[in-house]
Amino acid sequence: MKAELDMNDEVVALEKAYYDKIDWEVQENANIDISYGGFVKFLLDKLLKKESVLLEYLPEKAVKMHFSGDIHIHKLPHSLYLPYCTGWSYRKLLLSGLVTPTMVSKPPKHADTAVSQLVSFFCTAAQEWTGAQAVSAFDLYLAAFIKHDKPSPKAVKQMLQRMLFDLNYPTRIGFQSAFTNITVLLDTNKQFLEEDAVVAGRVVGKLEDNLDEAIMVSKELFKLLIEGDALGQPFSFPIPTLMVTKNFDWNGSKWDGLTDLFFEALSKRGSAYLLNGNAAEVESLFSMCCRLTLDVEKVKNFELNSALEDVEEELRKSRGARGLWAVPDATGSIGVVTINLPRIGVLANGDWEKLLSLLDERIDVARDVLKVWRGRYRQSLARGLMPLTKRYLGHFNGHYSTVGLVGLPEAVANFMGNPALWDNLNKGDVEEAVSLMKKIVSHVRKRVEEFEDEDGCLYNVEEVPAESAGTRLALLDREKFLSKFKANEILIPGGDPAPFYSNSVIPYYASVPISLRAQWEGEVQSEFTGGVIMHLFLNESPDPEALKKLARRIVENTNVVYFSFTPSISVCQKCDWHSVGVFDTCPKCGSKRIDVWSRIVGYYRPVRTWNDGKKAEFKNRATYGRRESW
Template sequence: MKTELDLNDEVVALERAYYDRIDWEVQENANIDISYGGFVKFLLDKLLKKESVLLEYLPEKAVRMHFEGDIHIHKLPHSLYLPYCTGWSYKKLLLSGLVTPTMVSRPPKHADTAVSQLVSFFCTAAQEWTGAQAVSAFDLYLGAFVEHDRPSPKAVKQMLQRMLFDLNYPTRIGFQSAFTNITVLLDTNKQFLEEDAVVGGKIVGKLGDYLDEAVLVAKELFSLLIEGDALGQPFSFPIPTLMVTKNFDWEGSRWDGLTDLIFEALSKRGSAYLLNGNAAEVESLFSMCCRLTLDMEKVMNFELNSILEDVGEELRKSRGARGLWAVPDATGSIGVVTINLPRIGALSRGEWDNFISLLDERIDVAREVLRFWRGRYKQSLAKGLMPLTRRYLGHFNGHYSTVGLVGLPEAVANFLGRPSLWDELNRSEIEEAVALMKKMVAYVRKRVEEFEEEDGCLYNVEEVPAESAGTRLAILDREKFLKEFEAGEILIPGGDPAPYYSNSVIPYYASVPISLRAEWEGEVQREFTGGVIMHLFLNESPDPEALKKLARRIIENTDVIYFSFTPSISVCQKCDWHSVGVFDTCPKCGSNRIDVWSRIVGYYRPVRTWNAGKRAEFKNRATYGRESW
């Protein structure tokens, strides 16, 4: 048993590790800057994220497999008490106003108040969830207020500018920004346009009545994203998602110049994600989950039990990709347990039956943890640890239990015994690997669909971002397979001392043409039922018109569900110069005080704040320029 003296020594040692940045976990999360709040979070994580502590809560086998690196239980130690990510109903907030245990606001009557309450809601609710939060149709809901107030475009821009700055200040536990996402719909989803618009807590027609105002909101939002902050740094949050369906205004004939502005922002800032409505069946997903949100409003009237069962069944029957960044409303994930696929590939060495046996063992352990989490979070809700969630959501019926996968490219390379697979890029071998990855994901998907029927709750399979998990698991595997690693018999990218595993289908260190990357990614992405994304990393700012044509080709000709364009952005801390590209010194003033910004996983942060594994991954990324289009 640990004595008080032992604990004191440990705290002192952890303090030293934090100050000197000896432990890689000091920079585990790029959204957390060095600060007292960051130190307290690091201290809490280290003291609670221990085998002896976790054994008090979780099954012994799960704890052992986590520490040995067979699986990764995400968001520890906070996931002992709080769930992962959620989508909120903006409509519900607008109808009821922001009600917290300490302060009560009436439903907003004006546009600036509607935005202010959303910002305050996000920042407060971030203390009840360990991951991302989202709202859908931000543009349409705000459009009704713009019509009511009739503000000038400058006033709309000022209102949105306050939102962007406020959401990027470090207000969350650990001196970090709230991880937030907004969906911009416009008229891409006809069914959503029939939803109620709300002003002052009252229904004021349909969202589709305010499309012109929604276009104005979106135009001012994207113009601000192009500008960035006072230094020209990009805004990390909120991450906008653009729904791209057959109704997207590719020709720029309906949205008053917005389409050109969107692709200028993507070219200069990588400002948004694109959700491919052709591949993801967005309209049916939204109609289903809009119903779920509406049904949940009846919870207060005790009318919902049978309806929730029906909606849960609809969600279980929907096998399209879902759940990334908690889109749409009232869905999300209670938690994630990720399986270390490269290790299974290395251990099974081409024997599919062995691979499946090892995979099954880990899937079963993940299920056990996720079942425990669901019961645990219901208790957190009942005991008052989540007051906003209790009021604005009330339950987790629409939230998935998520089995995560990491390192698919390394897993197939190890399974096939071809550690140089992604360097040699033999097309027939890559196509064999893609088919094998598809088979792996499909098997996990089949298992979790069985769990849905047996457990009576939702499950999905996600390609996890793995900001820290990819590094932690690779470090453990380098130790476990040191002899094989040094002999070049297995693939662990990044080498010593900063290994990592991929969070993509086609690894970002593979120099693959965009057309083939999108084709192969799309083949496997459709097997996922949770979050999955393809990033295209840019080494220059392409012509927006050329970028628009490329985006359209990807959307209309591939099965890629979610993707981004990600230019690296260099910002001089001395003279405020900034440009797309990676620069060591400022070409304007000669200073070496340059920050390079890029997406570490889904969000932009300066590369200097990344953990060692992700910094190594950044250096190895294959990038695209104008010759790639």
């Protein structure tokens, strides 16, 4: 009876905390708006994300370290039952149609149905994964339907417009949008072009047969991304990724003006990510991914049980950094456990061997959690909690167990006893810091590679987005090291009351020229084998041609794997005026009802919806304009 009363009191207290926004976790995720669905998610999080509950499932040391802030176990409490992120095979969906436990659709015969089924698939499967979903070669697979139907550009634009709006409506648990990514390939990957094109569930030639139609699809998509919604607000999802390889049409000689449209969209909207094929070995990665999708079919039919061993070996051999959301077909991550690096930097106090000892302890704990997660997700799949995943994927052998890192720049500043490192920007000190960061990531990578043979599954190392983890861990460290924090002896950026940790190599609050930022980022990014990205935040809309030249320099002269251009966008809620830049007052109608949109981590959301730590990070961001030289 007492337990029931305690639960009642707790629910009442949580209701008040939600309505009054007393708890910072009410807005920990900018993709969740205030709503009944958001309240139910908040309530579930608070009631299940407790030490007593987690101890029933996870090792005691891991639970203690999570709540104390040594590590962060992501996506709790939903990660108790569901894995993190995945790439799907669009080809498989087109061959089989959308089959759910309640409704069955035949393979699509027309372009609008092919788009509609993908949207419905994303929104339905979002209930089975806690993070991002992706499909590769959206442009090429849809192009076969365009050739078959011969729609006008206006009709293509209309079907893509429906897709953009439908994917941004809050249909997911917690009143949030499904987190989705699509890759636009065109002819940047020659081996992928040799894959089968599909219409009405039948093979109709090769993807390379429809390049003109793929260009048409991409043109209409990026025109829509430039327009935004009815108020001129940017679309958060899907996040397109452009594959930049040696075949990329920098000179505009073969894609009918599409390259210029890409960079107009990047200049005005920051609409896409760029994956550097020179640094990420995209050709071999996508060759592996095509094979993986085919081998999964054989294994599901028990035709070749040894195929998975070959698949895993291919994945191990292609340990290039893959970017955050450009997840290849049928691969992904089952879950992430992140290590609080800044705390280790403080505790090690300049002693490298002590740092490695502390780091190894946390890596081992992360491994223990990830082993439990993999076993639980296999149970979820077998017990029917993931019906779409069971049909369209079947297993998690191609999915990595991910060890995440957060706060690299703060960690090395604390380790070096130089909390002003990123303010002073002494070149020698920064180069020492970059070398230390590279050694840290390399050490973690080598450790998790050892786990693969021992555990019989795949591991990788990711620079986590840390939308909420960066704030939670910084808050805990401020409390733990309060006297050092007040004396400015350690670096916890954001100050009081909104500290945060960085989700980058070079912190975004450091005023570093683009050339040096890209050089230093690339040196460390190449050590990651999971997600990693460099954002370049823009305070105005640059000339698209100049932006294209800058992107080409980054691709050809650095080891940066994945990067974005991110202009801030102000939108008037009264008169629909919008422009690149940060405005407090609408210059057209004088209204103060201005929303400023920017990337909180990987996706655009209005800053007013961000948690306090990320708001502080936004205010401290170093931005670039037209006068910024390479």
